[in-house]
Amino acid sequence: MRIPLLTLQEELQRVLEKFDFTPERAAHCARLFAETDRDGVYSHGLNRFARFIQYIQKAYVVPGAEPVLEFNQGGLERWNGQQGPGNLNARAAMDQAVALARQFGIGSVAVRNTNHWMRGGSYGWQAADAGCVALCFTNTLPNMPPWGGKSPALGNNPFVMAVPRSNGQHVVLDMAMSQYSYGKLRKYVEAGQDLPVPGGYDAAGNLTRNAATIEETERALPVGFWKGSGLSMLLDLMAGILSGGRTTADIGQLADEYGVSQVFICLDVSRFQDAAFTDALIDQTIAFTQKSTPVSPENAILYPGENVWRTRQENIRLGIPVDEAVWEQVRAM
Amino acid sequence: MRIPLLTLQEELQRVLEKFDFTPERAAHCARLFAETDRDGVYSHGLNRFARFIQYIQKAYVVPGAEPVLEFNQGGLERWNGQQGPGNLNARAAMDQAVALARQFGIGSVAVRNTNHWMRGGSYGWQAADAGCVALCFTNTLPNMPPWGGKSPALGNNPFVMAVPRSNGQHVVLDMAMSQYSYGKLRKYVEAGQDLPVPGGYDAAGNLTRNAATIEETERALPVGFWKGSGLSMLLDLMAGILSGGRTTADIGQLADEYGVSQVFICLDVSRFQDAAFTDALIDQTIAFTQKSTPVSPENAILYPGENVWRTRQENIRLGIPVDEAVWEQVRAM
Numbered sequence: 131m132r133i134p135l136l137t138l139q140e141e142l143q144r145v146l147e148k149f150d151f152t153p154e155r156a157a158h159c160a161r162l163f164a165e166t167d168r169d170g171v172y173s174h175g176l177n178r179f180a181r182f183i184q185y186i187q188k189a190y191v192v193p194g195a196e197p198v199l200e201f202n203q204g205g206l207e208r209w210n211g212q213q214g215p216g217n218l219n220a221r222a223a224m225d226q227a228v229a230l231a232r233q234f235g236i237g238s239v240a241v242r243n244t245n246h247w248m249r250g251g252s253y254g255w256q257a258a259d260a261g262c263v264a265l266c267f268t269n270t271l272p273n274m275p276p277w278g279g280k281s282p283a284l285g286n287n288p289f290v291m292a293v294p295r296s297n298g299q300h301v302v303l304d305m306a307m308s309q310y311s312y313g314k315l316r317k318y319v320e321a322g323q324d325l326p327v328p329g330g331y332d333a334a335g336n337l338t339r340n341a342a343t344i345e346e347t348e349r350a351l352p353v354g355f356w357k358g359s360g361l362s363m364l365l366d367l368m369a370g371i372l373s374g375g376r377t378t379a380d381i382g383q384l385a386d387e388y389g390v391s392q393v394f395i396c397l398d399v400s401r402f403q404d405a406a407f408t409d410a411l412i413d414q415t416i417a418f419t420q421k422s423t424p425v426s427p428e429n430a431i432l433y434p435g436e437n438v439w440r441t442r443q444e445n446i447r448l449g450i451p452v453d454e455a456v457w458e459q460v461r462a463m
Numbered sequence: 464m465r466i467p468l469l470t471l472q473e474e475l476q477r478v479l480e481k482f483d484f485t486p487e488r489a490a491h492c493a494r495l496f497a498e499t500d501r502d503g504v505y506s507h508g509l510n511r512f513a514r515f516i517q518y519i520q521k522a523y524v525v526p527g528a529e530p531v532l533e534f535n536q537g538g539l540e541r542w543n544g545q546q547g548p549g550n551l552n553a554r555a556a557m558d559q560a561v562a563l564a565r566q567f568g569i570g571s572v573a574v575r576n577t578n579h580w581m582r583g584g585s586y587g588w589q590a591a592d593a594g595c596v597a598l599c600f601t602n603t604l605p606n607m608p609p610w611g612g613k614s615p616a617l618g619n620n621p622f623v624m625a626v627p628r629s630n631g632q633h634v635v636l637d638m639a640m641s642q643y644s645y646g647k648l649r650k651y652v653e654a655g656q657d658l659p660v661p662g663g664y665d666a667a668g669n670l671t672r673n674a675a676t677i678e679e680t681e682r683a684l685p686v687g688f689w690k691g692s693g694l695s696m697l698l699d700l701m702a703g704i705l706s707g708g709r710t711t712a713d714i715g716q717l718a719d720e721y722g723v724s725q726v727f728i729c730l731d732v733s734r735f736q737d738a739a740f741t742d743a744l745i746d747q748t749i750a751f752t753q754k755s756t757p758v759s760p761e762n763a764i765l766y767p768g769e770n771v772w773r774t775r776q777e778n779i780r781l782g783i784p785v786d787e788a789v790w791e792q793v794r795a796m
Contacts, residue, residue, distance in 0.1 A: 201734075201735040202568075203567070203568040203731075203734050203735070204537070204538060204566065204567030204568040204569070205537060205538045205567045205568050205569045206564075206567070206568025206569045206730060206731070206734070207568075208735060231539075233537065234536070234537030234538045234539070234567050234569075235535075235536040235537040235538050235539025235540075235571070236537070236538045236539045236567075236569055236570065236571045236728070237569065238568070238569045238730060263701055263704060263705065272751075275755055276752040276753075276755050276764050277764070277765075278755075278757060278758055278762045278763060278764040278765065279752065279755025279756060279757055279758065279764050280755065280756040280757070280758055281755045281756045282755070283751055283752040283754065283755040284752060291694070291697040291698075291701065292697075293697065293700045293701060293704055301696070301697065301700060303693045303694060303696075303697045305687070305690045305693065305694065309687055309688070309690075327670075327688050335758060337660075353686055353687025353688075353690045353691065354638070354642055354685075354686025354687050354691060355642070355660050355686075357638045357642075357686045358686065358687060360636045360638065360766075360767040361624070361636060361638065363634070363636075363748065363752065363766060363767065364624040364625075364626065364634065364636045364767065365624075366748060367626045367634060367744070367745055367748060368596055368624065368626060370744050370748070371596060371626055371732055371736060371741050371744060371745075372596065372730060372732065374735070374736065374740070377744060377747065377748050377751075378748070378751075379747055379748050379751035380747075382751070395569070395728070397539060397571060397705060398536075398539070399704055399705065401534075401536050401539070402534040402536070402541060402707070403704060403707065407707070408704050411700070411703050411704060411710060412700055412704075414710065414712055414713075415696065415699060415700055415703070415710050415711070415712050418605075418616055418710075418711075418712035418715070419609040419612065419616040419617060419696065420609075420612075421616065422608055422609050422611075422612025422613065422614045422615070422616040423612060423613040423614045424611060424612055424613070425611055425612065425613055425668060429611045430611060431609050431610070431611040431612050432610075432611065433693075433696060434693040434696065434697065
């Protein structure tokens with residue numbers, strides 16, 4: 131079934147207010163969840179909401195906690211997220227990275243002791259809406275083996291990059307360091323389908339496209355084999371060093387994933403580049419890649435964010451697709 | 464055969480001085496080439512030198528050209544590399560990114576119209592030697608198909624991340640966006656060996672470990688399939704937008720790869736973190752990953768940069784391994 135965006139947002143806001151969110155913060159947090167569904171990232175919107183509430187009940191997420199500044203020098207800041215709601219903290223951090231970029235050309239806000247930011251791409255879109263180029267990343271609990279190892283000791287540490295277009299159709303990459311998330315693997319198991327490309331290893335150490343096998347071995351494949359393994363470690367180290375917060379190794383010592391570390395870097399290109407230049411540059415590059423001979427005639431060559439924009443228009447027009455059981459569960463909260 | 468580091472450096476310097484480098488710039492450029500071999504990245508040191516000289520002869524690389532500042536606001540700068548030697552330009556750009564980071568906490572120097580930086584990792588080590596966290600990236604000519612396409616329309620756009628350790632054993636990732644470079648593929652062809660993991664596609668569109676096949680199809684695999692394809696595009700767009708320079712699409716219009724765009728971002732962590740904290744954090748994370756159950760008993764779990772450091776110590780002690788024919792060719796220049 132589909133429901134209007136505003137209905138979804140208001141329902142989530144109602145529940146959040148029952149869990150000690152002020153009306154203003156509840157509205158903001160609910161909007162970020164609802165916009166995640168609006169943009170088609172259904173794994174981290176409504177479907178993730180019940181778990182978010184559980185984390186509040188377990189005191190992993192502190193509804194009223196706001197981030198506090200711990201260090202500032204020019205364009206570089208460190209914050210303590212105080213275990214506040216991850217999406218509100220991340221939103222505030224990117225807002226401040228934009229403000230620093232306006233003042234110093236470039237700004238970085240590192241946040242320790244924050245929480246799962248839900249959909250990382252949100253903060254890329256946010257910076258691009260402000261006309262900025264941005265990158266941001268988070269660490270996670272250990273959920274991926276390092277290259278050469280079999281048991282999880284790295285996070286899949288989502289990484290986001292964004293460049294702005296004046297028509298709002300930004301180019302935004304939102305990628306985890308594992309080829310597939312465990313959520314994605316579950317969907318293939320439930321659908322009884324093979325993965326399109328190898329996603330991990332079987333017990334004998336061979337690459338496999340069988341999602342159930344990877345769930346059992348916990349040997350998710352890093353993107354690009356040894357390369358994604360290395361990239362994951364560097365993102366984790368940077369997040370830990372810049373924020374002074376927990377690394378993936380530290381998070382692995384906790385009962386669950388909370389109190390993570392994140393970094394938000396923003397560059398204000400509007401100071402030296404008019405939007406027409408940036409628009410033309412991006413249009414040219416997209417057109418150039420789309421002139422590559424397609425693998426098959428029905429195969430579109432998409433740029434990162436293209437599907438998000440298309441889904442957004444569709445969901446605004448037709449309403450947000452929700453799982454009826456999940457929706458009823460939230461309505462009963 | 465092995466030769467002393469200084470012998471290699473002096474010989475390269477001698478040749479560069481014949482090609483209109485001042486003694487000072489020749490020494491600097493030669494040192495960067497020699498240190499590349501010292502650190503075991505043999506594809507971009509002595510073995511690449513003859514091609515570098517050819518690019519000077521073709522006027523792609525202008526020996527005396529120095530980068531000029533085109534825009535500055537706080538920690539954000541744009542330079543014109545004026546087609547100077549790529550390694551000297553990159554070195555100067557990262558030096559300035561470090562200087563900006565000292566002043567503003569974070570600094571970014573984007574350089575347009577520069578040249579192949581040879582070994583990207585050099586600039587990560589450079590920033591880490593200055594006690595900084597850094598990331599940098601370059602675009603390239605089109606050499607990789609976008610996801611969904613068969614013909615090259617993206618660069619493999621090397622990406623570097625570095626974090627410092629006070630003992631000099633920094634963690635430095637230096638990765639291109641293709642699973643293997645064409646240089647690496649050539650080595651497997653010459654050795655008659657299969658690639659360890661799939662590196663591209665055969666003519667029928669199946670993943671293959673046969674390097675010769677990939678040379679023919681020109682369908683190199685992006686790291687992480689669609690993910691590396693997206694990451695490559697974002698790095699190219701950022702480099703083009705921040706520098707105002709050529710994108711991969713633009714470089715593809717030239718007779719060869721020159722006048723590329725690069726970005727150097729540096730964060731000065733020494734302001735808020737003493738080295739002991741950073742050292743302990745990095746040590747802990749490395750130890751944590753190395754506790755992962757090894758795939759096989761003889762399999763080491765390495766951190767990015769570990770082999771570089773080990774090779775460096777060995778090559779300083781024993782001398783730099785060089786291909787005798789290549790060495791004689793340079794000596795005859």
